[in-house]
Amino acid sequence: MERAQGGESSKADALAGSDTMTVPQTMKAWVLGDPEELILTEKPVPTPAKAEALVRIDAVAICATDLEIIKYGTPALIEGGPPFNKNFTPGHEYMGTIAALGPGVDEFEIGDRVTVEIHAGCGQCKRCRMGMYTSCHNYGLNYGAMDKGHRANGFTTDGGFAEYAVNNINTMIRVPDEMTDEEATLVVTAGTSMYGITELGGLVAGESVVVIGPGPIGLLAVAVAKALGASPVILIGTRKNRNDIGTALGADVTINPKEEDAVERVMALTGKGADYVVDCAGNETTVNQAVQMTNRGGRICLAAFPKEPVNFNLGAIAVNNIYLYGIRGEGRSATHRAMAFMAEKRFDAGLIHTHTFAMDDLPTALRYARDRVDDAIKVVVSNKLDAKT
Ligand SMILES: [Zn+2]
Numbered sequence: 001m002e003r004a005q006g007g008e009s010s011k012a013d014a015l016a017g018s019d020t021m022t023v024p025q026t027m028k029a030w031v032l033g034d035p036e037e038l039i040l041t042e043k044p045v046p047t048p049a050k051a052e053a054l055v056r057i058d059a060v061a062i063c064a065t066d067l068e069i070i071k072y073g074t075p076a077l078i079e080g081g082p083p084f085n086k087n088f089t090p091g092h093e094y095m096g097t098i099a100a101l102g103p104g105v106d107e108f109e110i111g112d113r114v115t116v117e118i119h120a121g122c123g124q125c126k127r128c129r130m131g132m133y134t135s136c137h138n139y140g141l142n143y144g145a146m147d148k149g150h151r152a153n154g155f156t157t158d159g160g161f162a163e164y165a166v167n168n169i170n171t172m173i174r175v176p177d178e179m180t181d182e183e184a185t186l187v188v189t190a191g192t193s194m195y196g197i198t199e200l201g202g203l204v205a206g207e208s209v210v211v212i213g214p215g216p217i218g219l220l221a222v223a224v225a226k227a228l229g230a231s232p233v234i235l236i237g238t239r240k241n242r243n244d245i246g247t248a249l250g251a252d253v254t255i256n257p258k259e260e261d262a263v264e265r266v267m268a269l270t271g272k273g274a275d276y277v278v279d280c281a282g283n284e285t286t287v288n289q290a291v292q293m294t295n296r297g298g299r300i301c302l303a304a305f306p307k308e309p310v311n312f313n314l315g316a317i318a319v320n321n322i323y324l325y326g327i328r329g330e331g332r333s334a335t336h337r338a339m340a341f342m343a344e345k346r347f348d349a350g351l352i353h354t355h356t357f358a359m360d361d362l363p364t365a366l367r368y369a370r371d372r373v374d375d376a377i378k379v380v381v382s383n384k385l386d387a388k389t
């Protein structure tokens with residue numbers, strides 16, 4: 001085996017299959033200062049511990065939750081409190097190349113391309129033991145001396161807007177050679193959609209599925225539902241360009257609620273209402289639409305996090321024996337199931353990727369994502385590009 005020479009991390013591309021990769025002592029990393037303030041700084045490269053690996057970050061997708069964390073702090077939780085001015089690096093939808101292994105790790109090799117899911121549960125609480133590690137009871141109790149083994153990179157531990165990150169081996173999924181870095185960053189988003197649909201029961205073949213809200217999770221929920229054989233798959237959204245992407249991802253019908261009554265149309269298309277509704281918008285209008293368009297005995301998945309309490313027709317849920325599911329993140333290894341579909345090209349998640357910027361241009365990339373500049377959907381930052389601005 002050849003030994004890596006020099007300290008250039010970009011040379012590591014040539015090292016796949018090697019047993020070593022030169023890792024520098026320090027790295028560039030963005031850290032959160034005050035709300036809305038990101039600072040590019042130097043940090044020590046972290047060292048992987050037992051059951052962990054060091055990932056050289058190649059690309060990171062920006063998520064609406066990153067924008068929330070940078071502005072409001074929540075749902076990030078650092079040392080039991082808000083993440084501001086704590087040298088915290090956000091970013092959670094990343095992929096890269098394994099650069100070093102913790103003691104005893106033989107599940108991966110240096111040079112493996114991996115994409116990550118966010119939550120490494122503590123592995124010992126009741127929910128982790130059930131596979132519901134995104135609902136770990138020890139969420140956030142792992143910084144400093146409070147080591148409960150739980151990580152949620154970009155939420156409770158350092159994330160991906162940097163050159164390296166440490167990941168628990170349970171959070172890493174191998175990336176096929178032919179999959180691009182950008183597409184690989186979308187696996188965790190597809191995993192969230194997969195988690196929602198599989199928590200609803202998963203056996204959606206021949207059943208009707210309505211997805212409300214064509215954001216990244218909603219669009220990939222359309223793709224996953226279609227790949228699982230749902231029929232019809234109906235997408236509800238107010239933006240034509242996004243509904244068109246939904247059609248390309250497998251929606252049989254798209255409904256623009258600005259142009260027609262979404263509930264009436266779903267009832268007309270399904271007869272007695274939809275078997276499954278996945279609400280990826282999470283506002284009062286859409287939650288009530290979901291309740292009204294679900295058939296008796298049907299199931300609703302709430303995949304969005306409304307900021308305010310929502311009024312909805314609880315009685316209709318009980319009278320119609322409707323089941324209501326909340327989902328958090330991408331539990332029960334759903335990300336692996338999503339990767340299986342993407343590796344087999346059952347759908348092209350890349351359709352939701354719209355822009356790539358250099359990591360050094362992160363503020364520009366965040367602006368594109370936040371303001372939906374140039375119809376941005378998924379904006380990716382890459383460590384393989386040079387800054388433009
Ligand atoms: Zn996310």
Ligand SMILES: [Zn+2]
Nearest residue numbers: 122125128136
């Ligand atoms: Zn746990």
